[in-house]
Amino acid sequence: QQQVKQSPQSLIVQKGGISIINCAYENTAFDYFPWYQQFPGKGPALLIAIRPDVSEKKEGRFTISFNKSAKQFSLHIMDSQPGDSATYFCAASEGQGSARQLTFGSGTQLTVLP
Amino acid sequence: NAGVTQTPKFRILKIGQSMTLQCAQDMNHNYMYWYRQDPGMGLKLIYYSVGAGITDKGEVPNGYNVSRSTTEDFPLRLLSAAPSQTSVYFCASSYSRGSSGNTIYFGEGSWLTVV
Numbered sequence: 090q091q092q093v094k095q096s097p098q099s100l101i102v103q104k105g106g107i108s109i110i111n112c113a114y115e116n117t118a119f120d121y122f123p124w125y126q127q128f129p130g131k132g133p134a135l136l137i138a139i140r141p142d143v144s145e146k147k148e149g150r151f152t153i154s155f156n157k158s159a160k161q162f163s164l165h166i167m168d169s170q171p172g173d174s175a176t177y178f179c180a181a182s183e184g185q186g187s188a189r190q191l192t193f194g195s196g197t198q199l200t201v202l203p
Numbered sequence: 204n205a206g207v208t209q210t211p212k213f214r215i216l217k218i219g220q221s222m223t224l225q226c227a228q229d230m231n232h233n234y235m236y237w238y239r240q241d242p243g244m245g246l247k248l249i250y251y252s253v254g255a256g257i258t259d260k261g262e263v264p265n266g267y268n269v270s271r272s273t274t275e276d277f278p279l280r281l282l283s284a285a286p287s288q289t290s291v292y293f294c295a296s297s298y299s300r301g302s303s304g305n306t307i308y309f310g311e312g313s314w315l316t317v318v
Binding site: 093095098130131132133134135178190191193194195196 | 245306
């Protein structure tokens with residue numbers, strides 16, 4: 090069964106600190122790796138995504154690092170803010186142009202203390 | 204644009220009852236999905252559709268049914284509610300192809316409790 094393993098389950102960071110969430114996958118056919126952010130009572134929303142042809146992608150304070158040989162990718166949140174407190178899901182899928190059947194990690198609940 | 208709209212937001216069902224979760228999107232997306240979210244388990248795909256009249260099973264389809272008669276609507280039916288179906292259900296949609304097809308838009312969820 091295709092799996093994406095995510096850690097840690099929960100993370101507490103001080104304001105201004107760096108939050109790091111890690112994911113590992115098994116299926117080498119995965120070609121798209123998004124991160125979703127979910128606030129309480131809301132649906133997940135796409136935060137940032139990467140394809141395996143690059144090792145890093147940065148958007149503002151959010152960076153994905155990708156290690157194809159290790160089959161791992163991680164989300165780094167620089168200068169973490171209380172407004173970043175949410176649950177973060179990594180995901181993976183395969184198949185360009187086809188229905189995105191995302192396989193999700195189990196989620197990380199991030200709390201940023203003021 | 205409203206995006207992806209789900210109803211109801213909350214529902215309590217008795218074991219054996221059936222019900223339909225409604226989902227509509229106004230983004231003219233071809234692809235639509237139903238996921239369920241259990242605590243600490245991430246999201247699991249129940250069913251998906253690549254267009255009107257076409258549906259297919261996801262990872263956890265047992266106990267559910269779907270239909271897609273229009274591009275906009277993708278209802279999920281619980282056939283005979285069981286406690287194991289207590290969960291949060293998310294409907295989602297995306298474009299059919301290209302780089303835009305990478306983004307899946309989720310509704311706000313439907314909280315279902317089976318007692």
